[in-house]
Amino acid sequence: MTIHTKVLGAIVALTLFHVPVTAQSEEDAAAIEAAAMDYILGFYEGKPERLERALSPELKKLGWGRRASEGPYQGPFYMTRDSAKEFAPGYSANEQLPADAHKKVEILDQLDKIASVRIEAVWGIDYMHMAKIEGEWKIYNVIWQTWPDGVERK
Structure with missing residues (x-):
């Protein structure tokens, strides 16, 4: 078997396992980001209806916070x-946050039914798990902490 045949075989094998990005996964990514933004803005704007839309009724959220970077976590x-x-x-x-208060959403992993997301907000960093139930992306788990030492608070 020549090197040319081996390379061609490897390319064919890789294309068999490659799953292209579909319009559905792009729509899902937009819906995941929208749910994460509803979560952030629900707190920033004090709007429970945004949280109602983003959060599963079975939400489990836990976290640790502190007021000063040198203080102990509570x-x-x-x-x-x-x-x-x-x-x-x-x-x-x-x-009383300004309209341009820090907010960032990063999809860490996305499958057709579940996703893992990292958000940054003025209070700190949250990691969340989402699931697509009955066509809607909802946040089921959140674990968070305030900004750690050595990381600039946003």
Whole structure:
């Protein structure tokens, strides 16, 4: 077998296993990002309806926070969808964030039914798991912490 035949065989084998990006996965990526933004903006704007749209009724959220970078972490703090919706208006009123407050969504992994997402917000970094149920992407799990030492707070 010549090198040319081996290379051609490898290319054919790789193309058999390559799954092209489809319009559906692009639509899913947009829906995943929209759910993550609803999550962030639900707190920033104090709008429980955004959280209602983004969060699964079975949401499990926990995290650790601290006020000063040299202070000890407090927590874990736990939240459900209902407690998140109750918390959001007070958070928004206390923080009074500008419209351009830091927000970043990064899809770490996306399959047809599940996704793993990292978000950055003024409060810190959240990792979330989402699932597509009945055609809608919902956040099921969130684990978070405030900005760690050595990382500029946004």
